[in-house]
Amino acid sequence: xxxxxxxxxxxxxxxxxxxxxxxxxxxxxxxxxxxxxxxxxxxxxxxxxxxxxxxxxxxxxxxxxxxxxxxxxxxxxxxxxxxxxxxxxxxx
Numbered sequence: 001x002x003x004x005x006x007x008x009x010x011x012x013x014x015x016x017x018x019x020x021x022x023x024x025x026x027x028x029x030x031x032x033x034x035x036x037x038x039x040x041x042x043x044x045x046x047x048x049x050x051x052x053x054x055x056x057x058x059x060x061x062x063x064x065x066x067x068x069x070x071x072x073x074x075x076x077x078x079x080x081x082x083x084x085x086x087x088x089x090x091x092x
Contacts, residue, residue, distance in 0.1 A: 034080045041067060041076055 013019050033043045044066055045051075045059035070076040073090070075083035 038079060039077050040080050040083055041070060 030043065034040050037043050044063035046063045048056060048059055051059060067076065070083075073087065075086050078086060
């Protein structure tokens with residue numbers, strides 16, 4: 001698990017329906033990309049040219065951190081279904 005990355009919203013953000021909807025939409029898009037990808041690590045945002053500079057830096061740092069966590073948990077290189085199965089087995 002990647003405990004380094006959390007998102008704590010301010011009260012204004014948490015109470016902004018449009019903002020919450022945008023986050024939910026982006027999460028849904030990520031889930032869909034992960035389901036379609038051969039390997040979940042294929043969808044990590046290593047470099048996204050369309051993002052502004054600082055967003056690219058943060059996305060790259062997040063991708064690196066998640067890659068490290070996926071390697072440690074044994075799911076790097078797996079499909080979403082394989083990763084879920086592996087993580088579920090590790091819970092038991």
